[in-house]
Amino acid sequence: MLLSLFVLSCKKDKDETTPEFDKNQLLTNYGTNLIVPTYERLDESVYLLEVKVNDFISVSNQSNLLALRSQFLSTYEAWQSCSFMHFGPSDNYTLKQVFNTYPVDTSLINTNISSGTYVLGAASNTVAIGLPALDFLLFPNKDLAIALSRINGVNSVNKKQYIKNVVLQLKAAITSTLSSWRTGHLSTFISSNGNSQGSSLSEIVNAINLDFEKFTRDGKIGIPLGVRSLGTPIPSKTEAFYSKYSLVLFKESIQQLKQYFNGESSSNIGLDDYLNHLNDNNRTARLSTRINSQFDIIIQKANLITNPISIAVISEQANVQKLYDELQKIIVLLKVDLSSALSILITYQDNDGD
Amino acid sequence: MKKMIFALTATSIMMASCKKDEPSVEEVPVATVFPSTYNFDNVSYTGQTKRLDMLEAMTAELKKANAGTQVDSSLLARMYSNSGNPFGDASLDGSGKQLKNKTYSSVGAFNASYFEYLMKRQGDISQFAGNTWSAGSAGVATSGTKSYFFDENGVEYTQLIEKGLMGAVFYYNIAEVYTRPGKIGASVDNTIVTPLEGTDMEHHWDEAFGYFGAPIDFSSSVTVNARYHAKYSKKGQTAGLETTDKVMNQFIKGRYGITNKNYNYRDQAATQLRVEYEKILVTTAIHYLNSAKSNFSDNALRNHALSESYAFIFSLAYNSDKVISNTDFDLVKSYFEVAAGPTTVPSFLAITVADINSAIDKLSSVYSLDAVKGSL
Numbered sequence: 168m169l170l171s172l173f174v175l176s177c178k179k180d181k182d183e184t185t186p187e188f189d190k191n192q193l194l195t196n197y198g199t200n201l202i203v204p205t206y207e208r209l210d211e212s213v214y215l216l217e218v219k220v221n222d223f224i225s226v227s228n229q230s231n232l233l234a235l236r237s238q239f240l241s242t243y244e245a246w247q248s249c250s251f252m253h254f255g256p257s258d259n260y261t262l263k264q265v266f267n268t269y270p271v272d273t274s275l276i277n278t279n280i281s282s283g284t285y286v287l288g289a290a291s292n293t294v295a296i297g298l299p300a301l302d303f304l305l306f307p308n309k310d311l312a313i314a315l316s317r318i319n320g321v322n323s324v325n326k327k328q329y330i331k332n333v334v335l336q337l338k339a340a341i342t343s344t345l346s347s348w349r350t351g352h353l354s355t356f357i358s359s360n361g362n363s364q365g366s367s368l369s370e371i372v373n374a375i376n377l378d379f380e381k382f383t384r385d386g387k388i389g390i391p392l393g394v395r396s397l398g399t400p401i402p403s404k405t406e407a408f409y410s411k412y413s414l415v416l417f418k419e420s421i422q423q424l425k426q427y428f429n430g431e432s433s434s435n436i437g438l439d440d441y442l443n444h445l446n447d448n449n450r451t452a453r454l455s456t457r458i459n460s461q462f463d464i465i466i467q468k469a470n471l472i473t474n475p476i477s478i479a480v481i482s483e484q485a486n487v488q489k490l491y492d493e494l495q496k497i498i499v500l501l502k503v504d505l506s507s508a509l510s511i512l513i514t515y516q517d518n519d520g521d
Numbered sequence: 522m523k524k525m526i527f528a529l530t531a532t533s534i535m536m537a538s539c540k541k542d543e544p545s546v547e548e549v550p551v552a553t554v555f556p557s558t559y560n561f562d563n564v565s566y567t568g569q570t571k572r573l574d575m576l577e578a579m580t581a582e583l584k585k586a587n588a589g590t591q592v593d594s595s596l597l598a599r600m601y602s603n604s605g606n607p608f609g610d611a612s613l614d615g616s617g618k619q620l621k622n623k624t625y626s627s628v629g630a631f632n633a634s635y636f637e638y639l640m641k642r643q644g645d646i647s648q649f650a651g652n653t654w655s656a657g658s659a660g661v662a663t664s665g666t667k668s669y670f671f672d673e674n675g676v677e678y679t680q681l682i683e684k685g686l687m688g689a690v691f692y693y694n695i696a697e698v699y700t701r702p703g704k705i706g707a708s709v710d711n712t713i714v715t716p717l718e719g720t721d722m723e724h725h726w727d728e729a730f731g732y733f734g735a736p737i738d739f740s741s742s743v744t745v746n747a748r749y750h751a752k753y754s755k756k757g758q759t760a761g762l763e764t765t766d767k768v769m770n771q772f773i774k775g776r777y778g779i780t781n782k783n784y785n786y787r788d789q790a791a792t793q794l795r796v797e798y799e800k801i802l803v804t805t806a807i808h809y810l811n812s813a814k815s816n817f818s819d820n821a822l823r824n825h826a827l828s829e830s831y832a833f834i835f836s837l838a839y840n841s842d843k844v845i846s847n848t849d850f851d852l853v854k855s856y857f858e859v860a861a862g863p864t865t866v867p868s869f870l871a872i873t874v875a876d877i878n879s880a881i882d883k884l885s886s887v888y889s890l891d892a893v894k895g896s897l
């Protein structure tokens with residue numbers, strides 16, 4: 168194994184003692200043990216969601232609504248790690264846009280439901296689909312009995328069909344993504360083992376950064392907190408606004424990202440090992456250690472918050488602000504230090520200027 | 522320092538290899554070393570530079586709609602034909618040059634009349650530039666710091682006009698006029714040197730270069746001051762296709778061939794230039810389609826990217842030697858269009874990710890870009 172790597176390599180320095188980091192093993196771990204299983208979990212979860220929707224449509228009672236809601240929330244949790252794996256087939260089927268574009272346009276959803284004619288995949292419907300649409304439709308009220316009577320009220324047949332169609336769209340997107348990984352992309356991913364633009368390592372690092380900056384820091388925390396609106400909080404722009412599940416999803420997403428960074432699996436070879444291999448001992452703490460500690464600090468700050476984020480941005484604003492500040496700090500570590508240590512160019516900023 | 526070496530032996534293979542320490546047995550045979558920049562005697566393309574500047578001024582006027590201001594369509598029309606001192610800049614107003622009479626104007630959907638229609642309509646509908654865009658109503662859509670004015674179908678006329686004229690004027694003149702026998706063939710004089718302009722044939726080739734939008738020392742490593750297609754050549758360049766360098770090298774080779782009366786070089790360069798230049802359009806189109814996908818749920822960014830890619834795609838038509846067949850061209854275009862009476866108009870309301878993927882896949886397979894389509 169090692170031998171073949173050396174043959175491929177151009178390096179000539181025979182007296183160099185440090186062995187090359189085995190990026191093949193790293194990518195094999197990410198592809199085989201982390202990414203594909205994550206999509207498999209989501210696929211399984213969406214399958215169960217469809218089952219629960221069918222149950223609820225055939226018998227629209229409280230216990231079936233409860234089961235459907237609970238499956239919905241576990242699918243939303245399963246989604247979190249897919250968010251930062253958004254490249255390759257996932258990008259191709261726009262998994263992120265299909266699954267988690269929020270806030271939804273509730274009047275557009277209602278118009279679609281009452282007309283009964285719509286193409287969920289059309290550009291005009293991107294804010295009327297996905298888990299956020301289900302969040303809106305399944306949680307018209309926190310109280311189960313009231314929610315049930317709303318769902319069973321006006322336009323109930325169209326409404327249930329809409330719920331089902333949204334789930335079917337999710338199913339189609341994850342099925343296609345997973346099947347693409349299984350039928351060829353996994354080997355492409357593992358063999359693309361350079362660090363130039365388009366290489367698998369570059370895709371991993373760019374996807375983590377883009378997702379963290381735009382969808383975690385801004386989407387989950389910053390925008391509801393008001394950092395884009397002169398400090399005026401916008402609670403309605405919170406993830407899972409209607410189910411009030413935002414804080415759980417946020418913590419889940421950080422924990423899953425930490426595991427992903429460390430490549431946690433049976434083989435355990437992650438970005439942390441690659442960083443350690445590159446010997447950045449010129450600082451008091453290794454970069455991998457600093458990143459892991461910062462993940463822990465973020466979780467600690469999130470644990471200080473007691474309400475859903477949509478409420479906390481008003482009632483516990485100082486705590487949410489502290490959390491936001493810690494998110495800013497890890498972006499420096501991930502976007503500047505990590506990418507430069509691994510010689511990865513951050514490419515997602517389109518700097519056309521027009 | 523970058524040189525293009527044309528050698529017909531194993532030397533090129535040796536260059537690709539990592540080995541450096543073995544002494545070469547063979548010497549490099551006779552090889553032409555082309556200049557590394559477009560630095561020749563008597564290069565002149567001021568007329569092209571004026572037109573590039575004019576398009577810049579028009580684009581600035583068009584973009585007023587993005588900031589909520591109505592666009593003056595009669596001013597746009599006068600800028601297009603350079604009549605009545607429209608630019609407020611004597612070097613342009615008094616130049617005697619204009620974009621309109623250099624625009625492709627024959628049969629087909631995307632000719633000079635089409636652009637005049639777009640300018641008129643931009644002026645008319647930008648009365649709604651104070652509104653927020655929504656599907657079915659013209660207005661401005663915003664994402665972060667970026668704002669774009671779209672028509673009711675999500676189409677950004679600014680891009681159709683700017684990128685479209687880059688196709689209908691710049692690309693059309695390069696691909697169909699200045700690299701063809703009528704301008705560089707046997708009947709064109711290549712002996713009498715006009716001071717500062719060279720021979721007729723040299724001057725025609727320089728005019729083609731002028732439309733590219735590149736400084737004379739432009740390369741993948743020197744990109745400052747590049748604009749228009751030169752700037753967009755970076756998409757293919759960074760994806761590993763070396764588009765920037767290949768286009769630049771063909772311009773240099775052709776001028777070198779003309780100046781040294783080596784007409785093989787000239788003819789090879791003319792053909793190859795069109796091939797490489799076409800890649801600028803198609804790689805940029807795919808780049809924006811990827812961007813539309815990545816930003817699919819963002820009205821501002823999605824519609825902007827689709828408008829850009831639509832204009833780069835229809836620009837492929839301005840080269841009679843285009844690689845894509847008319848059938849495939851119509852197919853790709855159809856993903857962006859809806860029927861409107863006897864004709865079609867661009868509309869991005871009903872487009873799906875599957876449509877965008879179909880367009881990308883068709884383009885990448887026609888242009889053999891499957892390996893890089895995801896990195897563009």
